[in-house]
Amino acid sequence: MTADDRRLDRALGGAALSLLILPWYKIRGGFFSLDWIGDFFTKADLWPATVQALTGRWQLWPIILLVVAAAWLRISRPSGAGRGRWMIRIGAAGLTWMAIEGLSIGARGWNWGALQAVFGDVSGQPAFGAGAVVLTLFFTLMISFGAAERGALKGDAFVLTSIAILILLVATFVFYPILSIFIGAFQDFDGSFTADGVLRNIGDPKIWSLSCLTGGTCGVAWRTLFLAICTATATTLLGLAFALVATRTRFPFKKGLRLLTVLPIITPPFVVGLALIMLLGRSGTLTQVIEAATGLELGRWLYGLTGIWLAQVLSFTPISFLVLIGVVEGVSPSMEEASQTLRAGRWRTFRRVSLPLMAPGLANAFLIGFIESMADFGNPLVLGGSGGVLSTEIFFSVVGAQNDPSRAAVLAAVLLFFTLSAFLAQRFWLTGRSFATVSGKGDGGNHAALPDRVAWPVIGIVSLWSAFTVVVYTMILFGGFVKLWGLDHTLTLEHYIRAFGISFDGGFRWTGVAWNSFWTTMMIALIAAPLTAAVGLLTGWLIARQKFPGKTVFEFVLMMSFAIPGTVIGISYIMAFNLPPIQMTGTALILIVCFVFRNMPVGVRGSVAAMAQLDGSLDEASLTLGANSGRTLRRVILPLLRPAIMAALVYSFVRAITSISAVIFLVSAKYNMATAYIVGLVENGQYGVAIAYSSVLIVVMITVIGGFQILVGERRLRRRPNPPAATEAKA
Numbered sequence: 009m010t011a012d013d014r015r016l017d018r019a020l021g022g023a024a025l026s027l028l029i030l031p032w033y034k035i036r037g038g039f040f041s042l043d044w045i046g047d048f049f050t051k052a053d054l055w056p057a058t059v060q061a062l063t064g065r066w067q068l069w070p071i072i073l074l075v076v077a078a079a080w081l082r083i084s085r086p087s088g089a090g091r092g093r094w095m096i097r098i099g100a101a102g103l104t105w106m107a108i109e110g111l112s113i114g115a116r117g118w119n120w121g122a123l124q125a126v127f128g129d130v131s132g133q134p135a136f137g138a139g140a141v142v143l144t145l146f147f148t149l150m151i152s153f154g155a156a157e158r159g160a161l162k163g164d165a166f167v168l169t170s171i172a173i174l175i176l177l178v179a180t181f182v183f184y185p186i187l188s189i190f191i192g193a194f195q196d197f198d199g200s201f202t203a204d205g206v207l208r209n210i211g212d213p214k215i216w217s218l219s220c221l222t223g224g225t226c227g228v229a230w231r232t233l234f235l236a237i238c239t240a241t242a243t244t245l246l247g248l249a250f251a252l253v254a255t256r257t258r259f260p261f262k263k264g265l266r267l268l269t270v271l272p273i274i275t276p277p278f279v280v281g282l283a284l285i286m287l288l289g290r291s292g293t294l295t296q297v298i299e300a301a302t303g304l305e306l307g308r309w310l311y312g313l314t315g316i317w318l319a320q321v322l323s324f325t326p327i328s329f330l331v332l333i334g335v336v337e338g339v340s341p342s343m344e345e346a347s348q349t350l351r352a353g354r355w356r357t358f359r360r361v362s363l364p365l366m367a368p369g370l371a372n373a374f375l376i377g378f379i380e381s382m383a384d385f386g387n388p389l390v391l392g393g394s395g396g397v398l399s400t401e402i403f404f405s406v407v408g409a410q411n412d413p414s415r416a417a418v419l420a421a422v423l424l425f426f427t428l429s430a431f432l433a434q435r436f437w438l439t440g441r442s443f444a445t446v447s448g449k450g451d452g453g454n455h456a457a458l459p460d461r462v463a464w465p466v467i468g469i470v471s472l473w474s475a476f477t478v479v480v481y482t483m484i485l486f487g488g489f490v491k492l493w494g495l496d497h498t499l500t501l502e503h504y505i506r507a508f509g510i511s512f513d514g515g516f517r518w519t520g521v522a523w524n525s526f527w528t529t530m531m532i533a534l535i536a537a538p539l540t541a542a543v544g545l546l547t548g549w550l551i552a553r554q555k556f557p558g559k560t561v562f563e564f565v566l567m568m569s570f571a572i573p574g575t576v577i578g579i580s581y582i583m584a585f586n587l588p589p590i591q592m593t594g595t596a597l598i599l600i601v602c603f604v605f606r607n608m609p610v611g612v613r614g615s616v617a618a619m620a621q622l623d624g625s626l627d628e629a630s631l632t633l634g635a636n637s638g639r640t641l642r643r644v645i646l647p648l649l650r651p652a653i654m655a656a657l658v659y660s661f662v663r664a665i666t667s668i669s670a671v672i673f674l675v676s677a678k679y680n681m682a683t684a685y686i687v688g689l690v691e692n693g694q695y696g697v698a699i700a701y702s703s704v705l706i707v708v709m710i711t712v713i714g715g716f717q718i719l720v721g722e723r724r725l726r727r728r729p730n731p732p733a734a735t736e737a738k739a
């Protein structure tokens with residue numbers, strides 16, 4: 009029996025399980041609760057697909073016949089290109105039919121009147137369940153295994169299966185929800201087609217006006233673009249400065265520096281904005297000190313693009329640092345030593361050797377900063393004043409008095425145009441260049457220290473920004489221990505007791521109001537973080553190391569999930585997953601899926617940037633020695649990607665806890681997230697409890713991040729210090 013036959017046998021076993029045993033439709037209470045087993049034989053909704061088809065659901069017969077055809081193909085034909093071609097056809101036909109019948113038949117019958125007029129009445133069906141999920145995976149494997157038998161990508165089944173499953177997941181959880189919201193833009197309130205709303209909004213001067221050039225106010229599109237460019241530039245430069253100080257200087261407080269760079273990103277939403285208002289607002293502490301010392305009236309300068317920019321730089325610089333730290337560490341010391349051996353000074357070496365080799369990281373950091381600024385919702389909502397940006401305009405178009413889905417869709421399309429244009433520009437700049445510095449050859453020595461003309465300004469900037477960060481977080485910490493922030497500064501523990509109180513009356517009880525949302529948030533974040541890192545790193549490896557048709561489109565769709573504001577993501581998930589065929593609203597699963605595919609692009613970009621420094625000969629050597637692609641990825645590539653793994657874990661865990669714009673639409677009474685609960689506290693004026701809750705979350709996130717660091721470890725490139733004799737000779 010060949011390896012191709014063994015793979016196909018396992019896949020057919022899963023298909024038989026889905027058709028004969030597993031419930032085809034969704035189970036109330038969840039599949040893994042196992043409460044449904046006792047009612048398996050008495051409730052029709054729990055029956056597998058074969059029984060469902062025999063009892064009148066005719067739409068399942070084509071799926072069953074396709075599985076039978078796959079089994080006959082296994083028995084009648086040997087492995088090879090001919091069988092592979094038929095396997096691809098069966099898999100494609102199965103996925104197509106499942107999509108057609110799932111979207112056509114809803115809970116009450118046909119979803120479109122035209123189908124009912126042609127085919128007559130049909131009984132409704134619930135959302136897909138475990139059996140349908142397993143069979144969808146079977147049809148996907150048929151396509152990838154068939155392509156392997158035909159010799160695609162040298163017959164590498166692991167690579168082909170990874171690509172096929174990722175395409176299926178991205179199509180389901182990125183493209184389908186976004187398509188749902190754009191389809192809604194062309195529907196009237198009664199569901200009929202209309203383009204009036206799109207045509208009315210696409211030329212709106214409030215979006216495209218350039219009157220700011222003549223002293224007026226720019227349209228929301230240009231304001232958002234200008235803000236994103238300024239934010240991306242500042243965060244990239246600051247992130248590079250922090251990475252250089254942490255790796256290329258003898259700065260004495262490096263550990264504290266790393267903590268300060270992480271603090272803003274692990275801060276729940278609205279808290280940084282509130283702290284900036286209390287510090288730099290019209291009646292802020294620092295504002296009063298400056299006005300008393302200078303006699304100037306600072307006014308409301310914080311409210312608008314300036315304040316949003318300051319908050320975004322404070323919030324997004326850590327993301328640039330996480331992307332750049334691995335890239336800066338990955339620059340080979342031997343190249344810098346070769347430059348200095350050829351009598352180039354430290355400044356020339358840094359400018360002509362080190363900095364150009366960091367180009368992939370700089371480009372990725374700028375792109376992520378640009379997209380983060382474009383998609384940011386919390387900071388503009390708190391500090392935007394009368395000058396909104398695209399993300400807040402989209403939010404108010406959907407949930408405000410406008411209730412205009414077509415306007416939201418137009419604004420989302422403008423946002424996508426800007427972000428994808430930045431993505432194209434980045435790709436064009438990096439195309440055709442090589443930045444590999446880590447190869448299979450020995451590499452000794454230490455990184456060259458920064459030249460003085462770079463080191464002192466960088467240390468100065470980092471020190472000032474760190475001091476400002478300390479002041480902001482001192483205000484946050486202070487706010488949790490006073491009765492009423494800004495008015496009554498009497499010290500108290502009342503807010504912490506109310507949020508996280510514990511009672512021993514009649515037994516141990518969690519009496520604090522925040523405990524339910526806290527435990528729910530921790531559970532979902534700890535599940536979502538490793539899934540996000542795994543999917544992101546696997547995708548990054550495929551993009552950086554594999555060539556397959558449609559790779560550019562695949563990467564584009566991935567970036568769309570990161571570029572669309574969380575408000576649109578939340579609304580699109582509600583529109584797509586509130587009804588069959590995929591029904592997840594009100595469950596923990598919809599939150600996990602949203603976090604995974606919303607945060608995955610950071611892991612993708614970080615791994616792509618890190619792998620740009622790993623020479624392709626490492627993969628080739630492993631494959632030449634007989635290892636398959638999966639083993640090469642696990643034993644060779646992943647150990648060298650530990651900084652990227654750490655960055656993906658940290659970012660995905662933190663964003664799962666601190667995200668608000670999408671979460672606020674997806675939480676339920678059973679699964680309420682910490683950020684949604686904090687927003688409710690802020691809306692009710694309970695600032696002390698909100699800040700106390702946020703402070704506890706910050707401490708918990710720091711602890712978990714430390715645990716991730718211990719589990720992942722550090723990348724070891726076996727760089728040894730030069731022997732003393734060599735050092736003396738150079739001196």
